[in-house]
Amino acid sequence: MIKRLVVLAVIACIPILVFAQTAPGKTNMFGWVVPEKTLEINFYQADRGDQAQHDRDTQQIRDFMLKEFNVKLVKNVSDVDTTEKLNLMLASGNYPKIIMAMSADTVSQWAAQGHLYNMAPDVEKTYKGIKSTLGYLYGMYLTDKKELFGLPRGWGLLPIPDQSAHIRWDWYQEMGSPKIATPDDYYNVIKKMVAAHPKNANGEKVYGISWSTDQVKVADLMAIWGLKDGYKEDAQNNLSHWVNTPEGLQAVLWLNKFYREGLMDPEAFVNKYDNWKAKFSAERIVGHIGGWWQSWNAGHEIWSKSPGWTDDKRYVQISIKDPAAKVAYFTPKNTLGWNYTVITNKATAQDRADYMRFFEWAISPMAVRIFGWGVPNLTDASDGKASFWTTDGKNWEFNDQMKKIIMAGAYDQVPNWNLRGTGEFFITQGQALTKDAKPSTVWADQNFNSDPAPEAKWRVLMNKNLEGTEFDFTAFEAIKFLPENVLTTKRQQIKDAEYTGFVKAVQSNTVAEATANFNALKATLNKLGLADLEKFQNVEYKKNLAKMKL
Amino acid sequence: MVKRLLRRFWVERQIWILVIPMLIWVFTFSYLPIYGLIIAFQNFIPGNSYLAGPWVGLDNFVRFFDIPEFGNIMRNTIAMSLLTMAFSLPGPIILALMFSELRGRRIKKFTQTVSYIPYFISWVVVTNILFTFLRTEGVFNELLQSLGLTNKPILFLGEGKFYWIMIALANLWKDVGFNTIIYLSAIAAVDSELYEAGRIDGLGRFGLVWHITLPGIRTTIVLLWILGLGGILNAGFEQHLLLGNPMTREYYEVIDTYVYRYGVQLGNYSFGAAVGLMKSVLGVALVVLVNRLSRKILDTSIF
Numbered sequence: 109m110i111k112r113l114v115v116l117a118v119i120a121c122i123p124i125l126v127f128a129q130t131a132p133g134k135t136n137m138f139g140w141v142v143p144e145k146t147l148e149i150n151f152y153q154a155d156r157g158d159q160a161q162h163d164r165d166t167q168q169i170r171d172f173m174l175k176e177f178n179v180k181l182v183k184n185v186s187d188v189d190t191t192e193k194l195n196l197m198l199a200s201g202n203y204p205k206i207i208m209a210m211s212a213d214t215v216s217q218w219a220a221q222g223h224l225y226n227m228a229p230d231v232e233k234t235y236k237g238i239k240s241t242l243g244y245l246y247g248m249y250l251t252d253k254k255e256l257f258g259l260p261r262g263w264g265l266l267p268i269p270d271q272s273a274h275i276r277w278d279w280y281q282e283m284g285s286p287k288i289a290t291p292d293d294y295y296n297v298i299k300k301m302v303a304a305h306p307k308n309a310n311g312e313k314v315y316g317i318s319w320s321t322d323q324v325k326v327a328d329l330m331a332i333w334g335l336k337d338g339y340k341e342d343a344q345n346n347l348s349h350w351v352n353t354p355e356g357l358q359a360v361l362w363l364n365k366f367y368r369e370g371l372m373d374p375e376a377f378v379n380k381y382d383n384w385k386a387k388f389s390a391e392r393i394v395g396h397i398g399g400w401w402q403s404w405n406a407g408h409e410i411w412s413k414s415p416g417w418t419d420d421k422r423y424v425q426i427s428i429k430d431p432a433a434k435v436a437y438f439t440p441k442n443t444l445g446w447n448y449t450v451i452t453n454k455a456t457a458q459d460r461a462d463y464m465r466f467f468e469w470a471i472s473p474m475a476v477r478i479f480g481w482g483v484p485n486l487t488d489a490s491d492g493k494a495s496f497w498t499t500d501g502k503n504w505e506f507n508d509q510m511k512k513i514i515m516a517g518a519y520d521q522v523p524n525w526n527l528r529g530t531g532e533f534f535i536t537q538g539q540a541l542t543k544d545a546k547p548s549t550v551w552a553d554q555n556f557n558s559d560p561a562p563e564a565k566w567r568v569l570m571n572k573n574l575e576g577t578e579f580d581f582t583a584f585e586a587i588k589f590l591p592e593n594v595l596t597t598k599r600q601q602i603k604d605a606e607y608t609g610f611v612k613a614v615q616s617n618t619v620a621e622a623t624a625n626f627n628a629l630k631a632t633l634n635k636l637g638l639a640d641l642e643k644f645q646n647v648e649y650k651k652n653l654a655k656m657k658l
Numbered sequence: 659m660v661k662r663l664l665r666r667f668w669v670e671r672q673i674w675i676l677v678i679p680m681l682i683w684v685f686t687f688s689y690l691p692i693y694g695l696i697i698a699f700q701n702f703i704p705g706n707s708y709l710a711g712p713w714v715g716l717d718n719f720v721r722f723f724d725i726p727e728f729g730n731i732m733r734n735t736i737a738m739s740l741l742t743m744a745f746s747l748p749g750p751i752i753l754a755l756m757f758s759e760l761r762g763r764r765i766k767k768f769t770q771t772v773s774y775i776p777y778f779i780s781w782v783v784v785t786n787i788l789f790t791f792l793r794t795e796g797v798f799n800e801l802l803q804s805l806g807l808t809n810k811p812i813l814f815l816g817e818g819k820f821y822w823i824m825i826a827l828a829n830l831w832k833d834v835g836f837n838t839i840i841y842l843s844a845i846a847a848v849d850s851e852l853y854e855a856g857r858i859d860g861l862g863r864f865g866l867v868w869h870i871t872l873p874g875i876r877t878t879i880v881l882l883w884i885l886g887l888g889g890i891l892n893a894g895f896e897q898h899l900l901l902g903n904p905m906t907r908e909y910y911e912v913i914d915t916y917v918y919r920y921g922v923q924l925g926n927y928s929f930g931a932a933v934g935l936m937k938s939v940l941g942v943a944l945v946v947l948v949n950r951l952s953r954k955i956l957d958t959s960i961f
Binding site: 189191192198201217218374608636 | 813815908919922926
């Protein structure tokens with residue numbers, strides 16, 4: 109009853125909210141003091157992107173921010189390698205006042221040369237909302253000299269799984285849903301499933317498993333044997349690379365079985381994403397190991413557009429674990445966030461004060477919703493432009509119609525889905541639940557993981573299946589590799605050789621050959637300096653663990 | 659002296675007006691940046707000034723020879739360059755000779771224009787075409803199977819042994835037409851009276867090509883060969899990044915891809931500059947050496 113009243117109250121206010129514009133100098137309904145002069149937040153975002161597409165998708169939210177906040181958001185992206193772009197900016201001295209999505213390593217590099225503004229005094233004296241919202245994580249962002257050169261993006265623990273094994277659900281049901289708990293169970297089910305469906309409707313061969321080159325993550329496979337992001341951790345928090353563990357060999361031999369039995373797509377390590385997606389959506393791949401969104405995007409999100417599609421024709425994410433492993437550590441989480449927003453030394457004192465005020469507001473719960481879910485209170489559903497949510501600035505509700513679509517993951521069925529600007533401006537927002545009366549997370553679709561509505565059942569099932577497979581691995585993910593560190597190059601050499609050797613071992617014709625190739629890979633990586641890398645990582649990992657306990 | 663120079667400049671003023679912008683362009687973009695090579699001898703950190711990095715002498719050069727993949731990288735670079743040269747040197751000559759032998763003006767123009775088109779297609783498109791063509795379920799595998807040459811599909815894109823030849827053929831397809839231009843102009847410059855004399859002496863079409871056309875364009879052939887050898891350490895770049903994959907990495911990694919990934923992407927600009935300088939010095943040395951040999955053996959040289 110109370111909920112209904114709140115909804116009615118919010119809806120009743122919408123016309124007023126839509127047409128009202130807060131006067132400069134006054135505080136608007138979102139707690140922002142509207143500046144007299146338009147505040148321009150003009151920044152380069154260090155993510156690869158298409159500027160034209162971005163401009164189209166952000167039009168609504170940019171208009172909204174200008175009208176309601178008198179803030180002009182200008183996001184510049186480019187379709188070139190971002191590390192290269194940032195290095196060239198640095199070398200030429202031609203860079204903007206604000207840069208977003210800068211990696212921790214790059215922040216350290218730029219800060220060491222005096223190109224970044226130390227935000228710590230401001231955050232600790234004036235913009236305390238940032239410090240209090242970040243909570244215990246705040247200390248992790250400080251340098252040894254207690255300086256703060258970047259505000260995190262995507263910080264905090266979002267306790268939802270990302271990676272897992274996947275199974276074609278309707279065919280699995282058809283088999284009588286045999287128990288899948290171990291890698292061998294999974295292999296047997298996949299094998300039987302391919303035997304039952306050897307060809308698709310077009311007469312093309314069906315495979316058990318495949319990837320595109322950008323999807324292959326050795327760590328996802330190693331998780332099944334209890335390794336954390338490709339490393340085995342002992343009681344003293346020492347981490348050993350998978351090639352130096354018996355589990356590594358077991359995992360390679362398990363995947364090699366798929367290859368030897370003809371269950372692996374021969375182009376599994378050659379496919380470009382579009383080729384893989386075409387095979388996947390043509391019902392030629394029955395299993396998968398990787399991110400949940402991969403089989404959603406290439407599976408039911410495509411099939412659901414065809415007439416006659418049934419709800420259970422999809423992939424469901426499941427956890428598999430070697431019996432000897434304690435947990436399948438599929439999803440390592442970095443609570444520090446993905447990367448950082450920085451203010452460069454090109455900004456004037458006035459710029460810095462303006463930016464910091466905006467950043468403090470951007471970390472507030474309502475800002476998290478605005479930038480995460482897009483423009484609120486739009487009611488025109490005719491061309492799919494209706495908002496996901498409505499708000500009066502204090503209370504908020506999801507739009508029921510949109511909620512159903514989000515829960516069902518049926519985004520593709522809505523025209524102009526991207527126009528609300530969802531997730532386009534990640535400034536200082538985190539992923540953790542907001543700290544207000546009605547907490548939510550920045551990802552609109554992750555707010556219904558235990559919702560009893562029938563549309564949410566697949567998400568609920570996924571989260572139930574994968575419970576406990578995500579884990580906080582911040583201490584490891586936060587290890588920095590700076591250009592001047594000789595291990596940075598060694599690490600890349602090891603990564604390159606690891607990938608090639610892994611593929612060679614998996615695509616061996618006999619068990620003996622696979623074992624020999626695994627041993628050869630182990631010897632190669634150790635010769636390249638894996639022991640030095642492990643040693644460095646262990647020292648840094650333990651340091652970070654200690655820091656996090658403070 | 660100055661007066662004489664000024665008078666000469668005034669006499670040749672029309673030519674100088676045409677040349678000066680080009681000279682400025684060459685000076686600005688080809689000579690001015692040379693001072694940046696200093697970073698090859700330093701530990702340069704992007705953002706610092708060119709003289710701020712500590713002097714490390716030849717360390718960055720030595721580092722390249724010390725990398726574990728050095729042997730593989732040099733092998734791939736030289737092998738792919740030589741293979742490409744093996745196809746791309748005679749290819750345009752043969753095609754240019756064929757064009758020059760065509761009688762109809764329209765068909766000649768049409769075929770020439772069609773042959774230039776691949777040159778203007780980006781590697782992104784070319785690698786997609788190759789990918790579609792050479793997949794296990796692609797046209798080429800289907801053709802091989804229907805002709806009974808193989809009973810199961812071959813993973814051309816995933817086996818290193820096919821990679822070099824695949825790239826050499828792709829380079830040939832892409833550049834062969836465009837590279838005929840210079841040979842066609844050389845052929846056009848051959849004195850037509852020589853052909854008439856040849857015909858009177860009883861030479862057939864092949865005889866004319868062998869005894870008149872080819873000797874007539876020998877200087878051009880030698881010139882392009884010498885210049886081509888100077889670029890032996892340039893074995894391509896984007897085609898490898900686009901077409902290569904983990905299965906072929908041991909065969910596709912060349913100097914330029916390695917320098918890009920380990921130099922530019924990891925922020926080691928000094929290392930990248932050192933390898934680039936080394937490539938250029940070796941290239942010039944090769945050009946000088948081959949030019950000398952050519953002068954001695956073939957009595958033809960470019961300088």
